Amino acid sequence: MNALLWTLLDLLLAAMLLGLGWAAVATRDLKRGVALFIAFGLLLALAWARLRAPDLALAEAAIGAGLAGALLLAALRDEPRHEKLAAAHSRAGLWTLNLLSVLLAVVVAWALLCALEMGEGLRLAGAVTDHIGQSGVSNPVTAVLLNFRAYDTLLELAVILSAVLGVLALGPARRGYGLPGPVLGGLIRWLVPLLIVTAGYLLWVGAHAPGGAFQAGATLAAAAVLLRLGGVDRAGLPAAAVSRWLLAAGLLVFLGVGLSLAGLGYGFLQYPAGLAGGLILVIESAATLSIAVALALAYVGGWSRSGSTQPDSTQGGSH
Amino acid sequence: MIDFIAIVLIVTGIGFFAVGSIGLLRLPDLHSRLHALTKADNLGLGLVTLGTALLAGSLATAIKLLLIWLLVLAASAASANLIARHALERGDER
Numbered sequence: 132m133n134a135l136l137w138t139l140l141d142l143l144l145a146a147m148l149l150g151l152g153w154a155a156v157a158t159r160d161l162k163r164g165v166a167l168f169i170a171f172g173l174l175l176a177l178a179w180a181r182l183r184a185p186d187l188a189l190a191e192a193a194i195g196a197g198l199a200g201a202l203l204l205a206a207l208r209d210e211p212r213h214e215k216l217a218a219a220h221s222r223a224g225l226w227t228l229n230l231l232s233v234l235l236a237v238v239v240a241w242a243l244l245c246a247l248e249m250g251e252g253l254r255l256a257g258a259v260t261d262h263i264g265q266s267g268v269s270n271p272v273t274a275v276l277l278n279f280r281a282y283d284t285l286l287e288l289a290v291i292l293s294a295v296l297g298v299l300a301l302g303p304a305r306r307g308y309g310l311p312g313p314v315l316g317g318l319i320r321w322l323v324p325l326l327i328v329t330a331g332y333l334l335w336v337g338a339h340a341p342g343g344a345f346q347a348g349a350t351l352a353a354a355a356v357l358l359r360l361g362g363v364d365r366a367g368l369p370a371a372a373v374s375r376w377l378l379a380a381g382l383l384v385f386l387g388v389g390l391s392l393a394g395l396g397y398g399f400l401q402y403p404a405g406l407a408g409g410l411i412l413v414i415e416s417a418a419t420l421s422i423a424v425a426l427a428l429a430y431v432g433g434w435s436r437s438g439s440t441q442p443d444s445t446q447g448g449s450h
Numbered sequence: 451m452i453d454f455i456a457i458v459l460i461v462t463g464i465g466f467f468a469v470g471s472i473g474l475l476r477l478p479d480l481h482s483r484l485h486a487l488t489k490a491d492n493l494g495l496g497l498v499t500l501g502t503a504l505l506a507g508s509l510a511t512a513i514k515l516l517l518i519w520l521l522v523l524a525a526s527a528a529s530a531n532l533i534a535r536h537a538l539e540r541g542d543e544r
Contacts, residue, residue, distance in 0.1 A: 321524065322524075
C-alpha cells in the first residue's frame with residue numbers, strides 16, 4: 132500500500148514535470164514561460180529529493196530555480212523587445228531546432244537504455260564508499276567533488292569564471308531598482324543576515340552532510356539578488372578591485388593548493404593523509420566566495436555604474 | 451494518539467490549501483484572489499508543519515520545520531504585499 136502510494140506520487144511528479152516543461156517552452160508569453168520554468172525547477176528539486184540526491188536537490192532549487200529564474204526575469208526587464216523575437220524566427224530555423232532537439236532526445240534515451248541494460252558492470256559508487264575514509268570528509272558527494280575528482284571541480288570553477296568574464300565584457304550594469312516599500316525593505320533586512328548565516332552553515336556542513344561550496348555560494352548570491360531588488364545598486368558586492376580578487380579566489384586557491392602539493396612531491400591535488408579535510412575546507416571557502424560573486428555579478432549584469440567601475444576609484448565604501 | 455492528532459492536523463491543513471486554491475481559481479479580482487491564497491495557504495502550511503513536527507520524532511527537526519513555516523510566512527506576506535501594491539499603482543485590478 133505504502134509503496135503503491137509512493138509510486139503514484141512519483142508518477143504524478145514526473146507527469147507534472149513533463150507538463151510544466153512543455154508549457155514553459157510552448158507559451159508565447161516569455162514572462163509566463165519564465166514563471167513556469169521556475170515552478171519546473173522547484174518540482175525538479177523535489178524529484179532529486181525523491182531520488183535521494185539531496186545535494187542535487189539543494190543545488191537545483193538554489194541555482195536552477197532560484198538564481199536562474201532571477202537571471203531570466205532580470206533579462207526580461209532589460210530587453211522587453213525580446214518578447215517579439217520568438218515570432219521572428221524563420222520556419223527553416225525552427226525546423227532545424229526541432230530536428231536537433233529530437234536527435235538530442237534520441238541520444239539521451241539511448242544512453243539511458245545502455246546504462247539500464249549494463250546491469251552489474253563497473254559502478255563507481257562502491258569505490259567511493261570503500262575509500263571515503265581517506266578523503267578527509269564523510270559526505271560522499273563532497274569527497275568526489277573535492278578529492279577523488281577535484282580536477283573536474285577545478286575546471287568547473289574556471290568555466291564559471293570565464294562565463295562571468297563574458298558578462299563583464301558586455302559593459303556596465305543597467306540601472307538598479309528603486310527603493311523598496313517598508314514591507315519588502317523589512318523582509319530584506321531580516322533575510323540577508325539569515326542567508327549569510329545559512330551560507331556559512333551549508334559550507335561547513337558539506338563535509339559530512341548535503342551542502343558545500345555551490346549551495347553556499349548560491350545562497351550568498353541570493354542575498355545579493357535581494358539587496359539589488361531592494362535598491363542597493365551594487366548588490367552588496369565590495370568595490371570592483373576587491374570583487375575581482377574574490378571572483379578569481381576560488382580558482383587561484385584551488386590551483387595554488389594543487390601546485391603546492393605537486394611541488395612538495397605529493398602530486399597535483401593529491402592531498403597528504405590527515406590534511407585532506409582542512410585543505411578541502413580552505414578550497415571550498417574560497418570557491419564559495421567566488422561562486423557567490425560570480426552569480427551576483429551575472430545578476431547585476433556587470434560592474435554597477437553607481438559603484439566604482441575602476442579598480443582605483445575612491446567612490447567605494449557604503450552603498 | 452500523537453499519530454492521530456498529527457493526521458488530523460495535516461488533513462485540516464490540506465483542506466485549507468484546497469480552499470485557497472479554489473479561491474485562486476474562482477474569486478473575481480486580484481486582491482480577493484491574493485487574500486484567499488495567502489491567508490488560507492499560510493494557515494494550511496502551519497497546520498501541515500505542526501502535524502509533521504509531531505511526527506518528526508526529534509525536537510531539532512520540529513524546530514527546523516517551524517523555522518521553515520516562519521520563513522514562508524514572511525516571504526508570502528511580503529510577496530502578496532508587492533503584487534497588491536503593484537496592481538494598485540498600475541490600476542490593474544483584474
